[in-house]
Amino acid sequence: MTVFKGFLLLLKRDAKSVSLYLVIFIAIAVMTQLSMGDNQSTSTFKSMSTRIAIEDKDQSELSKNLVNYLEKTQSVKNDLTISTPDMIQENLYYSNVYSVIKIPKGFEKDYFDKQTPLTLINKPGFDSTYVTSQVDQFLRSVKVIHESGDTVAQAVQKVQRYDSQKSRVTLIAQNKSGGEMPYHNYLFQYLPYILISMTSYSLGIILIIYAEPDKKRRMLCAPVSYRSMNLQLMLGAAVIGTGLWLTCGVALPIILSAKAFLADPNLPYYLLNVGLMILVSLALSFLMSKLIQRVNIISSVTNVLTLGMGFLCGVFVPLSVLSPAIKK
Structure with a gap:
C-alpha cells in the first residue's frame, strides 16, 4: 500500500487549500440561508403605487x-x-x-x-x-x-x-415539504460549485504529481504491479469522495439545520444527489489531471471550470431564467 500511503501524505499536504474552499462554502451557505431561508416570511410581495x-x-x-x-x-x-x-x-x-x-x-x-x-x-x-x-x-x-x-x-x-375579484390558487403538485423551500436547501444548491473545487485541489493535484515522468518511472521500477498502483489511486479517490460526502452531505446540514434536515422526507434524495455529484466531480478532476501537466496552473483552470459551470448549469443562476441559446 505504498502508493496509497503516499496519496494520503500528499492529501495531508494539500489539506489547507481544501479547507479554505470548505470555509468559503460554509460562509456562502450560511449567508444565503440567513438572507433567503424559510425562517423569513414568504409573503414578501407588496403592490407598490407609482x-x-x-x-x-x-x-x-x-x-x-x-x-x-x-x-x-x-x-x-x-x-x-x-x-x-x-x-x-x-x-x-x-x-x-x-x-x-x-x-x-x-x-x-x-x-x-x-x-x-x-x-x-x-x-x-x-x-x-x-x-x-x-x-x-x-x-x-x-x-x-x-x-x-x-x-x-x-x-x-x-x-x-x-x-x-380575487383569484383562488390551490397548489396541487406539492413537494414532500408541503410546497415550502426547506431551510437547508440553499446549502445543497451551492454544493456542486464547492465539490468540483475541492476535488480539483485534492485528487487533481495528487494525480498530476503521480503522473510526473520521474515519479512515474520510479513507481514502475518498484515491485508493485501497474494494476495495484491504479487500484490504490482509486482507493485514495474513494477516501476523498467519502470524506466529502460525510462532511458536506451529512455533517454540515446536520450542524446548520439540525432536526429539520433529519426530518426532511427528501433526505435520501439529498444524500443520493450529493453522492452522484461527488462522482461527477471526481471524474472531472481525473480529466483535468490528464489534460494539465503543471500543478501551478490548476488553480486557473479550476476557477474557470467551477465558475463557468456554476453560472451556466443552474447553481448561481436558475436554469429557468437562461435563454434556450445559452442552454444549448
Whole structure:
C-alpha cells in the first residue's frame, strides 16, 4: 500500500487549500440561508403605487372612470402643473411623477371610433411601463364589453367588478415539504460549485504529481504491479469522495439545520444527489489531471471550470431564467 500511503501524505499536504474552499462554502451557505431561508416570511410581495399626474379635459363617463381606476392603484398627484411640455419634462426629470396622462376633449367618442387620442408621457423604467399596462388593460376591457352591446357605464361597472375579484390558487403538485423551500436547501444548491473545487485541489493535484515522468518511472521500477498502483489511486479517490460526502452531505446540514434536515422526507434524495455529484466531480478532476501537466496552473483552470459551470448549469443562476441559446 505504498502508493496509497503516499496519496494520503500528499492529501495531508494539500489539506489547507481544501479547507479554505470548505470555509468559503460554509460562509456562502450560511449567508444565503440567513438572507433567503424559510425562517423569513414568504409573503414578501407588496403592490407598490407609482406617482402619476392626470389631466382630464374630456370629463366623460370613460375618462372619469379611468381616473378613478388609476387612483385606486396609483398615487395621483393633483398639485402638479402639467399644462406645458416644459413643466411635464421638469416633473419627469426630477421624478415628481413617472407618468403623465393627458386626456383630451372628445376622448370617449374618438376611442370607440378606433382612435387613440390618449397621450401618455412616461419616464423610462418599469414604473411607467406598469402604468401604461394598466391604462391599456382597462380601456381594452371596457371597449370589448361596450362593443358587445353594453353601455359605457355598464361596461365600466363590469370591468370594476371583475377587477375586484380575487383569484383562488390551490397548489396541487406539492413537494414532500408541503410546497415550502426547506431551510437547508440553499446549502445543497451551492454544493456542486464547492465539490468540483475541492476535488480539483485534492485528487487533481495528487494525480498530476503521480503522473510526473520521474515519479512515474520510479513507481514502475518498484515491485508493485501497474494494476495495484491504479487500484490504490482509486482507493485514495474513494477516501476523498467519502470524506466529502460525510462532511458536506451529512455533517454540515446536520450542524446548520439540525432536526429539520433529519426530518426532511427528501433526505435520501439529498444524500443520493450529493453522492452522484461527488462522482461527477471526481471524474472531472481525473480529466483535468490528464489534460494539465503543471500543478501551478490548476488553480486557473479550476476557477474557470467551477465558475463557468456554476453560472451556466443552474447553481448561481436558475436554469429557468437562461435563454434556450445559452442552454444549448
